[in-house]
Amino acid sequence: xxxxxxxxxxxxALEQPLGQCDIDEGWTDELRREIQEEISVNRSVLRRxxxxxxxxxxxxxxxxxxxxxxxPGRLQRLVLNVQRSLEDARGKA
Numbered sequence: 001x002x003x004x005x006x007x008x009x010x011x012x013a014l015e016q017p018l019g020q021c022d023i024d025e026g027w028t029d030e031l032r033r034e035i036q037e038e039i040s041v042n043r044s045v046l047r048r049x050x051x052x053x054x055x056x057x058x059x060x061x062x063x064x065x066x067x068x069x070x071x072p073g074r075l076q077r078l079v080l081n082v083q084r085s086l087e088d089a090r091g092k093a
Contacts (some may be wrong), residue, residue, distance in 0.1 A: 003051070003089050007043035009038055010082045013075070022066070023071035030088055035061060054089045 014036035018027050036058065043052050061083045068077055 002041065003054075003085055004046060005016050006082060006085050009047070010078055011040050011043060013078055014039065019074060022075055023074065024071075025076065026068060026070040027075055028068075031065075031070070035064065035079055039079075040048055042086065051093065054086065054093045057086055057090065059083050059086055 014032055018029060018032055022032075038061065040058065042057050045057065059082070061079050065076060065079065
């Protein structure tokens with residue numbers, strides 16, 4: 001899957017209201033919005049300036065979720081996949 005498509009899917013998923021399972025995993029609306037915004041900004045940078053900007057993106061979404069005590073689940077997997085994909089693209093740039 002292409003990086004921008006993955007970012008699009010993540011933003012779309014994070015725009016949706018939290019389900020009870022998400023809340024049980026430690027997600028709050030504020031955290032969901034903040035991470036969605038961070039991914040959205042990264043997506044915008046890549047759309048405007050191209051993949052040449054990947055080395056300048058340094059997402060630390062895993063640390064953020066750890067700090068907020070988010071447990072394993074659907075949204076955590078999605079966000080970690082975004083971070084891993086950005087790191088892989090940075091390694092290839």
